[in-house]
Amino acid sequence: xxxxxxxxxxxxxxxxxxxxxxxxxxxxxxxxxxxxxxxxxxxxxxxxxxxxxxxxxxxxxxxxxxxxxxxxxxxxxxxxxxxxxxxxxxxxxxxxxxxxxxxxxxxxxxxxxxxx
Amino acid sequence: xxxxxxxxxxxxxxxxxxxxxxxxxxxxxxxxxxxxxxxxxxxxxxxxxxxxxxxxxxxxxxxxxxxxxxxxxxxxxxxxxxxxxxxxxxxxxxxxxxxxxxxxxxxxxxx
Numbered sequence: 012x013x014x015x016x017x018x019x020x021x022x023x024x025x026x027x028x029x030x031x032x033x034x035x036x037x038x039x040x041x042x043x044x045x046x047x048x049x050x051x052x053x054x055x056x057x058x059x060x061x062x063x064x065x066x067x068x069x070x071x072x073x074x075x076x077x078x079x080x081x082x083x084x085x086x087x088x089x090x091x092x093x094x095x096x097x098x099x100x101x102x103x104x105x106x107x108x109x110x111x112x113x114x115x116x117x118x119x120x121x122x123x124x125x126x127x
Numbered sequence: 128x129x130x131x132x133x134x135x136x137x138x139x140x141x142x143x144x145x146x147x148x149x150x151x152x153x154x155x156x157x158x159x160x161x162x163x164x165x166x167x168x169x170x171x172x173x174x175x176x177x178x179x180x181x182x183x184x185x186x187x188x189x190x191x192x193x194x195x196x197x198x199x200x201x202x203x204x205x206x207x208x209x210x211x212x213x214x215x216x217x218x219x220x221x222x223x224x225x226x227x228x229x230x231x232x233x234x235x236x237x238x
Contacts, residue, residue, distance in 0.1 A: 015169075044226070053230035054170075054215065067225065102169065104226075115161055116217075116226055118169035 015119035029091040034103030041108040133229035151198040154218035163215040
């Protein structure tokens with residue numbers, strides 16, 4: 012498996028524009044996580060899905076953020092409208108629900124978002 | 128509120144030194160603690176610890192969990208410049224299957 016695949020790797024956009032980040036989890040993994048990483052706040056969990064269903068979105072900062080998982084192999088994180096304070100690296104991760112609980116999370120390479 | 132705290136925030140050592148990184152946690156329905164290494168890109172998995180007192184080892188790295196005192200340590204012996212990275216620990220919950228990360232310890236190993 013190629014691992015968790017995210018696109019784009021880098022995104023520069025102007026304030027007010029819509030941004031869509033994409034993620035393909037590892038095949039067969041039951042859980043998908045979206046994280047945001049900044050120097051100030053570290054890795055913050057935004058939302059996670061289990062079997063394509065959103066379980067906890069309490070980390071989503073504002074209504075400007077939304078996430079979907081229409082099928083087991085694809086998820087999107089959308090920011091509309093984007094603001095400069097949204098600039099961060101956004102990671103997608105997936106894990107497998109094993110017999111003893113889920114495995115470690117495997118991370119994608121991240122999308123570095125810059126909003127100017 | 129669940130939280131994971133790591134110390135020190137940053138550390139500079141010389142090659143050959145031994146370092147100990149600390150992680151304390153307050154996580155509801157705690158199930159396991161994970162350590163990751165992050166160089167320039169994605170965090171990569173090092174260890175998952177679920178039982179107290181059982182050391183996990185991988186080469187020069189080792190880690191142990193104390194569920195009574197709610198902390199874990201990551202030891203790196205005979206450090207090398209390639210160990211320079213941010214080391215993250217995360218508490219994993221049962222039931223909700225969340226991973227809560229600390230802000231990391233930035234380790235720099237000088238030649």
